Amino acid sequence: MRLSRYFLPILKENPREAEIVSHRLMLRAGMIRQQGQGSFSWLPLGKRVLDKVCQIIREEQNRAGALEILMPTIQSADLWRESGRYDDYGKEMLRIKDRQDRDMLYGPTNEEMVTEIFRAYVKS
Incomplete structure (x- = not known):
């Protein structure tokens, strides 16, 4: 996909409510959008990163012979x-x-x- 067609809402300024560096960077990079206190939407770039991290974890778990379960919230x-x-x-x-x-x-x-x-x- 061309970058010009990719949804990437970057911020130029540091958000006032973001105190932690990683939080600030994820907001500025357009990875997440804060919906409320402790509530975030994963935007396309952030979702891709999250999926990649999950893939790496899953590969390591598979290599270790671990099994995965999913439980209700x-x-x-x-x-x-x-x-x-x-x-x-x-x-x-x-x-x-x-x-x-x-x-x-x-x-x-x-x-x-x-x-x-x-x-x-x-x-x-």
Whole structure:
């Protein structure tokens, strides 16, 4: 693709809200666009870089014989209560109810989910 037809919204000035050097550089290079506090859109150049990093990581994992899994971001609050970490995150953790009125949350990490998967399937 010709550069003249490539969507690359670069910035000439340092964004005021960007304090970290890498954040500033990614914004200025047109890799990301900040949508809100902690929320970013990956623009075409940034998405290409992100995909390349993921490809390198995947190649190294394959070389090491690792397996990849994908877990849901919405998780049962019961798992978090069982681990004792449900209240540790405080009010910042996004908590919701599903259609059956069960407590769910937006999982900030996946330790509880991995533990549940292995508990269900791995027997020693």
